[in-house]
Amino acid sequence: MNIFVAKLNYRTTSEELQRQFEAFGEVSSAKVIFDRETQRSKGFGFVEMPDDDAAREAIQALNESEFDGRTIVVKEARPKTETY
DNA sequence: ACTGAGCGG
Known part of the structure; x- marks a missing residue:
């Protein structure tokens, strides 16, 4: 499942996200x-x-939770930009 | 003083 995570702190990296x-x-x-x-x-x-x-568990648990000092938004991602 | 809505290659 693809998950979209928004409103991340600009210092947050992929590693921290994965962890x-x-x-x-x-x-x-x-x-x-x-x-x-x-x-x-x-x-x-x-x-x-x-x-x-x-x-789904992760989305439920992490959506609107505080991460690196910011309240993030977690939801299922849309299909990748369909390139035309 | 950047930088806060939003979907990447």
Whole structure:
């Protein structure tokens, strides 16, 4: 299951994101989106969890929870930008 | 003083 995580602290990294979700289950991939030019975080990221059950648990538990000093938003991600 | 809504490659 793909998970979208928003309102992250700009200091938060993919590692911290992954660690956070690993507390609820297996994480196949996690990453914070950084601006390619400024190398600064865009304030949101994505986490992919193979176990849908664990994913839902993680969403429930982490959505609107405090992470790195910010209240984050966690929800199921949309399909990746369909490139045309 | 950046930087707060939002879906990446």
